[in-house]
Amino acid sequence: MRNKLASPYAPPVIIAASIVLISCLPLTNFQVRMATLLFIFSTVVLGKNLLMGYAGQISLGHGAFFxxxxxxxxxxxxxxxxxxxxxxxxxxxxxxxxxxxxxxxxLKLRGYHLAMATLAFGSIFAMVLTNAVHITGGPDGMALDMAAVRLFGMTPRWSWYWICGGVLVLAMYLLASLLDSPTGREMRAIHDSEIAAGVLGIDVAQAKLRAFVISAVFTTLAGCCFVMFDRYITPQSAGILRSIEFVTMTVVGGLGSAIGSIIGAAIFVVLPQFLTVFHEYEQAILGLILVIIMVLLPKGIAPSLAGWLRSRRASSC
Structure with a gap:
């Protein structure tokens, strides 16, 4: 029986929706930038969703891979x-x-022990970036000259819009293909019950490790796109707060949902732009909004809304 969490990754629907979104969304330079950042962070959250939504592992160190x-x-x-x-x-x-x-x-650890271990890895990596001034530029970061990059004669901003949009579509397709493969079916089984998966002969530890590796590669790819698009990087962009942002994006959007991955990333990319009018209260209001979302939609935005629509459809029949 097909796992119900696999349906949000149906390739034709997702890729068609992504192409429409990528083709029609931005109009101004500001919108191009916001959309490109959305594509980059959505790629990260797709990988995080594989790790958290299916393998059931929480990592607070993915900022290091970014x-x-x-x-x-x-x-x-x-x-x-x-x-x-x-x-x-x-x-x-x-x-x-x-x-x-x-x-x-x-990955032999569980619960908060695993979270603390990944947090330690991310902390060490951030400290190295900050202290290795002669290599990384220290707290001031590094600049990268990619202004000359063009795609089919377009300006650099539009070039990176299409490149990062293409990376996101490719990531969605690869993840959809993975979840329909034997490896993906093992991960879906682990999501339902690790004990039952082990009884069926699935190597749970190996499946978790695969999910961690794939998630790390997705995050690293997004980090490469980010620095080539933004042309500047600092240790803050790869620190603990960034790792926590990735986890929050994944949970708020909804575990086990590709659309939820994009929604979660969009909240952190777009919503702060509307809250800048509140100045010093911006972060407090953003936190309050996130708390309200999690109270009203505890499974995340996409799964909660999908469940509500299913119940409405069932009640109307």
Whole structure:
């Protein structure tokens, strides 16, 4: 019997909706920037959803993988003159190897022990970025000159809009394909019950490790896109607060939902722009809105609304 959580990842519907969104959303330069950041962070949250929504693992260290991709491109391009595209291709397998190495021991932990272990990894990485001034630029960060990049003659902002939009669509397709594969079915079984999955002969630890590695690669790819689009990176962009943001985006949007991943990312990208009129109360109001969302929609926005629509449809029949 097909797991009900797999339906939000149906490739034709999601990819068609993504193409429409990517083609029609932005009009101004500001909207282009907001949409591009939305695509980047949605890619991260898709990977986080695989880890949290299916493997049931909480990681507070994914900001480190975001920073790994960003700083690999920034350092290699700015200090050694290497191609950012080559550096991106190199950073993805590197992230996979690092995730595999640290994932093997820490994924044996559960609950808050696992959260603290990943938090420690993220903290150490952020400290290295801040203190290695001669390599990373320290707290001031690093700049990257990508202004000359054009795609089919478009301006750099529009070029990165299409590149990051394409990366998001590709990530959605790959995740949909993964969840329809034997590996994906193992992860869905783990989501329902780890004990039952183990009884059926599924290597639960190995499946969790695969989810962690894939999630880390998605996050690293998004970090590469972020620094090439924004052309600047600081340790703050790869710190603990960034990791917590990724987790919050995933939970608020809804675990096990691709559309929820985009909604969760959109709240953190778009909503703060509307709250700037409140000045010093901006963060407090944003926090209050998030609390209200989680109280009224405890399963996340997308799953809660989908459940409400199903109940309405059933009651009307």
């Amino acid at each position: 920073g790994l991709g960003a700083y690999t491109v920034a350092i290699g391009a700015a200090r050694y003159g290497l191609s950012p595209w080559l550096l991106t291709a190199m950073s993805l397998p590197a992230a996979g190897v690092i995730a595999w190495i640290i994932g093997r021991p820490i």
